[in-house]
Amino acid sequence: MTAGSDRDRSGTTRAVSPIIGVLVLLALTVCLAAVVALGVSGLALESPEPTASFELAVDGDRSSITIDHVAGDAIDVEDLSVTIAVNGTELSQQPPVPFVGASGFDGTPDGPFNARADPEWTSGERAGLSVAGANSPGISAGDSVTVSLAVDGKLEATLETTAT
Incomplete structure (x- = not known):
């Protein structure tokens, strides 16, 4: 195999799925963190009324x-x-x-x-x-x-x- 080639020894191209998987997990983590942050900030900001x-x-x-x-x-x-x-x-x-x-x-x-x-x-x-x-x-x-x-x-x- 020559340097700079995208082919492995069997002649097939390398998979990029590990990189895509990491990017998808990172995006899901960021979205989940944003949802949690919005949920927490939406909780009662003013003090509850006495009962x-x-x-x-x-x-x-x-x-x-x-x-x-x-x-x-x-x-x-x-x-x-x-x-x-x-x-x-x-x-x-x-x-x-x-x-x-x-x-x-x-x-x-x-x-x-x-x-x-x-x-x-x-x-x-x-x-x-x-x-x-x-x-x-x-x-x-x-x-x-x-x-x-x-x-x-x-x-x-x-x-x-x-x-x-």
């Missing part, structure tokens, strides 16, 4: 509302907004949680709704407040009370009960 469970109790005689955080993620009360409605009508003044002494509410709230408390509302903690008589509509036994909790403007829970 928690609550229980609502309303005492119509005292116009007090208590909310128990029964399970789930901790809630930063500084990012929380609370909307209270009685028989489908929102209170004229909503609680600016966290707070200490707010118009439309008697005294200071309990638990994480109190501005002097730890702002992280964790499972097992109870928050409470008392609606002032000047806030309308008033709460009486038998009224339907709805409390909506939103974190950073996203609805976390809507709780409803009948005042006792």
